[in-house]
Amino acid sequence: AQSVTQPDIHITVSEGASLELRCNYSYGATPYLFWYVQSPGQGLQLLLKYFSGDTLVQGIKGFEAEFKRSQSSFNLRKPSVHWSDAAEYFCAVGAVGSGNKLVFGAGTILRVKS
Amino acid sequence: NAGVMQNPRHLVRRRGQEARLRCSPMKGHSHVYWYRQLPEEGLKFMVYLQKENIIDESGMPKERFSAEFPKEGPSILRIQQVVRGDSAAYFCASSPGLAGANEQFFGPGTRLTVL
Numbered sequence: 001a002q003s004v005t006q007p008d009i010h011i012t013v014s015e016g017a018s019l020e021l022r023c024n025y026s027y028g029a030t031p032y033l034f035w036y037v038q039s040p041g042q043g044l045q046l047l048l049k050y051f052s053g054d055t056l057v058q059g060i061k062g063f064e065a066e067f068k069r070s071q072s073s074f075n076l077r078k079p080s081v082h083w084s085d086a087a088e089y090f091c092a093v094g095a096v097g098s099g100n101k102l103v104f105g106a107g108t109i110l111r112v113k114s
Numbered sequence: 115n116a117g118v119m120q121n122p123r124h125l126v127r128r129r130g131q132e133a134r135l136r137c138s139p140m141k142g143h144s145h146v147y148w149y150r151q152l153p154e155e156g157l158k159f160m161v162y163l164q165k166e167n168i169i170d171e172s173g174m175p176k177e178r179f180s181a182e183f184p185k186e187g188p189s190i191l192r193i194q195q196v197v198r199g200d201s202a203a204y205f206c207a208s209s210p211g212l213a214g215a216n217e218q219f220f221g222p223g224t225r226l227t228v229l
Contacts, residue, residue, distance in 0.1 A: 004156075034217065043118075043205060044157075044220040090156055094218075100209075101147065101170060102218060104156035 002027045002093045006105035013081050014113045021076040021108050023091030032094040033074040034102065035065055039087045047089075050074065061085070086112045116141065118208050118221035119188075126227045127196045135191040135224045139208030146189045147218055148181060151203040163189060196228045 003026040013019050025031055032051050036044040048059025055067040065076045074091060088109045092102040119138040127133050139146050144165055149157040162170040163183035174181070178196075183189040193200055203225045207218035 036220070041225075043222040046217050046219075049217055092157075100145070101159035101162055101173070102149075102157075102207075103159065104149075106156045 002031065002103045004091050004093050004103055004105035006089075006091055006108050008108045009106070010109045010111065012111040012113060015083050016080050019076075019078045019081045019085070019110070021089050021091075021110070023074045023076065023105060024072050025074065025091070025093045026072065027093055030069075033065075033067060034092040034094065035059065035063070035074075035076050036090045036092060036104075037087050038090065038107075044090065047076070081110075081112055083112045083114060086110055118206055118219050120204075120206050120221035120224050122224060123222060124225050124227070126229060128229050129197055130195050133193040133196050133200070133226055135193075135204050135206075135226070137189040137191070137206030137208075137221060139189070139206075140210075140219055143208035143210050143219070145209045145211065146183050147207040147209075148189075148191050149205045149207065151205060151223075153202070157205060160191070193226075196226075198228050201226055201228045 005024045007022050034049045035047040037047050038044050047063045048057050048065055050057050050067045058064050063078050065074055067074050088107045090107045091105045094102045121136050146163045148160040150160055151157045159173040161174050161181045166185050178194045180192045203223045205223045206221045209218045
């Protein structure tokens with residue numbers, strides 16, 4: 001069965017600093033990978049997704065993520081964080097043939113210091 | 115094109131009452147997913163439906179919970195005889211086809227509070 005681990009529950013960075021949020025997954029085949037962002041009291045917005053091809057994917061709001069098969073990782077990065085990026089970030093894995101459901105990590109709460 | 119719509123946004127029920135949560139997928143989407151988010155946890159899959167069919171209900175509790183997606187109208191998640199442990203945010207997502215290849219678009223959620 002698929003699983004997703006986000007090892008950092010909370011991360012605090014200064015505005016303008018770079019950001020990396022970690023995500024490790026467990027799945028027997030090539031997964032479909034997603035990063036979502038959730039602001040307090042809101043739904044989830046897709047930041048980016050990986051299905052195949054180039055392992056470095058670009059998303060919205062200046063985010064990018066790199067799929068590393070050898071490390072079973074899909075870390076999210078941003079070169080310069082803005083105060084409006086403060087939110088909770090979820091990594092998710094999906095796979096055809098498993099009911100097409102998404103399996104989410106527990107999330108990482110990002111705080112941005114001004 | 116309106117996004118996924120869920121109502122109500124907030125729902126308060128007393129123990130033993132029934133809760134009905136509604137989800138209207140995006141136009142053109144025929145696949146609906148329900149997820150539950152308990153406080154300070156990630157989302158957990160509950161059920162995957164297509165029109166008039168339950169495709170995967172492996173995440174649904176065995177009792178009191180049911181879901182449907184009729185030919186006409188929204189998808190409904192129904193919780194009978196609610197208990198305090200049902201308090202959570204319930205999110206609906208939709209996709210146009212096989213979600214392995216298509217992203218799921220999420221609604222704003224229904225926050226259920228059981229008193």
